[in-house]
Amino acid sequence: MHEWSIAAGIVGSLASLQKERNAKVRKVEVGVGQLSGIDVDTLRYALCSLGDTEGLKGVDYSVTINEGRFKCLKCGHEWNFNESREYLKEISKETCGVEEPDGLESPLHFFPQLITVFLKCPKCGSSDIDVIGGMDTVIEGAILEGR
Amino acid sequence: MNFDFRFKMIEKRLEDINEVLLISSGKGGVGKSILAATLANRISDEKLVGLLDLDLHGPTLPLLLKHRGRLKGLKDGIDPVMAKNIKLVSLGLLTASKPMPLKGEVKRDLIIELLSEINWGRLDYLIVDLPPGTGDEALMAVRLMAKKASAVLVSTPSPHSIGAVKRMFWLLRGEGTKIVGLVLNMAYIVDPRLGVEPFGKYDAEKIGKEVGIKVIAELPLEPEIASSVPINMEKLSSEFRKGLEKIYQAVREPQQIW
Numbered sequence: 266m267h268e269w270s271i272a273a274g275i276v277g278s279l280a281s282l283q284k285e286r287n288a289k290v291r292k293v294e295v296g297v298g299q300l301s302g303i304d305v306d307t308l309r310y311a312l313c314s315l316g317d318t319e320g321l322k323g324v325d326y327s328v329t330i331n332e333g334r335f336k337c338l339k340c341g342h343e344w345n346f347n348e349s350r351e352y353l354k355e356i357s358k359e360t361c362g363v364e365e366p367d368g369l370e371s372p373l374h375f376f377p378q379l380i381t382v383f384l385k386c387p388k389c390g391s392s393d394i395d396v397i398g399g400m401d402t403v404i405e406g407a408i409l410e411g412r
Numbered sequence: 413m414n415f416d417f418r419f420k421m422i423e424k425r426l427e428d429i430n431e432v433l434l435i436s437s438g439k440g441g442v443g444k445s446i447l448a449a450t451l452a453n454r455i456s457d458e459k460l461v462g463l464l465d466l467d468l469h470g471p472t473l474p475l476l477l478k479h480r481g482r483l484k485g486l487k488d489g490i491d492p493v494m495a496k497n498i499k500l501v502s503l504g505l506l507t508a509s510k511p512m513p514l515k516g517e518v519k520r521d522l523i524i525e526l527l528s529e530i531n532w533g534r535l536d537y538l539i540v541d542l543p544p545g546t547g548d549e550a551l552m553a554v555r556l557m558a559k560k561a562s563a564v565l566v567s568t569p570s571p572h573s574i575g576a577v578k579r580m581f582w583l584l585r586g587e588g589t590k591i592v593g594l595v596l597n598m599a600y601i602v603d604p605r606l607g608v609e610p611f612g613k614y615d616a617e618k619i620g621k622e623v624g625i626k627v628i629a630e631l632p633l634e635p636e637i638a639s640s641v642p643i644n645m646e647k648l649s650s651e652f653r654k655g656l657e658k659i660y661q662a663v664r665e666p667q668q669i670w
Contacts, residue, residue: 277417277420278417296594360508361506361507364483370485372507376503378519379522380516381515382513383510393513395515396477400521
């Protein structure tokens with residue numbers, strides 16, 4: 266569900282960019298932070314659907330997932346999101362889920378920045394963790410063509 | 413390239429909000445959240461009000477308003493919960509009572525995400541309970557809402573608190589934020605037998621001159637608030653309610669804006 270509001274934000278920004286530069290957007294690269302659990306297919310579909318009504322018809326959207334990676338600042342252990350995925354799924358939905366029409370969704374889906382509220386280092390149990398990859402969903406690049 | 417499309421989303425969200433009122437201090441424990449909650453209650457009697465809790469490390473508004481509901485995720489963003497007739501958003505609704513070990517850059521990012529994702533709809537006032545201090549998150553929040561924002565500063569009459577509020581005053585001035593005035597909170601105790609000023613004798617006019625801004629209200633230390641959850645507006649002392657009226661009056665018709 267959240268994919269649609271992200272797509273609306275991206276499309277709105279691209280439409281403004283086209284106007285500012287008096288150019289046509291041809292290709293866009295979007296990097297999805299793995300922590301949010303954004304569904305890539307849904308996001309791509311939403312981008313195309315919303316883009317059609319914002320003068321972005323025919324834009325080639327390349328959407329890739331940026332791996333979630335963490336480093337414990339207490340013991341130095343590094344690990345990736347997949348190692349903690351199941352644990353996070355249970356904990357974050359249980360008491361803190363966001364209500365969606367088809368059930369409860371993890372708060373991390375909307376606010377991946379909250380990861381350290383729920384995550385602990387699997388080695389030493391510390392909450393002093395740095396996210397070193399896979400947090401935000403960002404426009405990584407766009408190719409524009411002059412009109 | 414890597415530009416942040418969320419800024420565009422924030423601009424759009426703010427379009428439907430008439431005014432953003434930042435409740436700020438520069439110091440914790442001066443009663444920002446209580447002022448934000450009671451003022452929101454008062455204004456919501458006649459206006460459309462949203463209340464945003466940006467105290468990222470210690471969100472208290474769900475507790476003060478006794479709300480345990482869940483935020484709703486919809487196609488166009490996240491809908492606030494309704495606490496009586498106030499639209500409420502707080503990270504407390506997403507993290508329960510867990511500790512929140514959030515760091516500088518992450519906090520800035522979280523503020524951007526919150527402001528871009530929440531679908532407030534049309535509001536007369538969005539009251540924002542700013543985090544204590546003059547750090548990353550306060551600065552980011554002020555900057556992102558600058559076009560629509562004015563600020564109410566809160567302090568106790570204690571010299572330590574006044575020092576912190578002066579820092580916040582200069583930070584807001586630097587960002588070009590309008591400042592409605594200063595509220596002295598927990599300034600006295602309503603009890604003729606006691607006649608106590610818990611932070612010592614103070615002179616509101618002198619404090620106003622020291623900070624560089626007018627004191628618009630002096631609020632009593634309110635035992636009713638300290639002992640009851642949710643806040644029961646009916647049980648607040650008449651002095652506290654008069655103080656709220658003065659603040660609301662200053663917000664509606666600011667005499668002097670810095």
